[in-house]
Amino acid sequence: MTSKASINRKIVVESVPSAVEGVFERILAELKANNFSEDDIFAVHLAVEEAFLNAVKHGSKMDPNKEITIHYSIGADEVEISMTDQGNGFDPNIVPDPRCGENLYKTDGRGLFLMRSYMDRVEYNKRGNRVRMVKYKNKKLK
């Protein structure tokens, strides 16, 4: 049974990394106020930073005039965060595993992997410009 979300917000920001500093601080403070553990808060923090950096770099192509929309809801047992950019999208299924073979020595390609490792659900829409991430309270890392 899903808990009724006690917090539900939508924020639109420009595609600049510094644009979300206050937004993420607020989300993390709200998680703390809703008794999410330090481990959960760290996990969410890492995942949203990676997701936002990906949206800025790959979705918005570093164009500060492009917008990124962040929806989040926090319930008693879970937090859900979605991010939508104005880019063309991508196929997340073709992103190689950064732990395998030569990929281990590459200097990029770990963002999506970290999002999937630290969040319990990471789903993209068909176009690939919107990611939905869910973290359930106190569930162990994969």
Added chain:
Amino acid sequence: MEPVKPKISVEYANNAAIATFIDEKILEEKDVQTLQTAIMPVVESLSAGTILVLDFRNVRFLSSAVLGLLIKLSKKVYEQDGKLGLCNINPKIYEIFKITRLTKIFDIYQDIESAVESLSKPD
């Protein structure tokens, strides 16, 4: 002119250079670029056989872009016949290295002394 905050502090002892990251959070591409600009000259100035130890004592949060920079640094150090060690990594940051299997390519130590002692031993 806005004062530039240093990204690293560097100390030299015998055949080792110890570079301590100053920032608690290293996230944005721009910060990683600035960090690279700060640390690459240190790496390039090392003589053959020198040990470089990166001290993470202040780091509480980092993005995957930092991991990429570390890989770039390690390649540069090894090109110059040096050795690289990381130390003072807190458990949450260490978990990121472990999950990404970067513990297989980086030598990670408890502290500076352990790093220097281990890396000073001949191969």
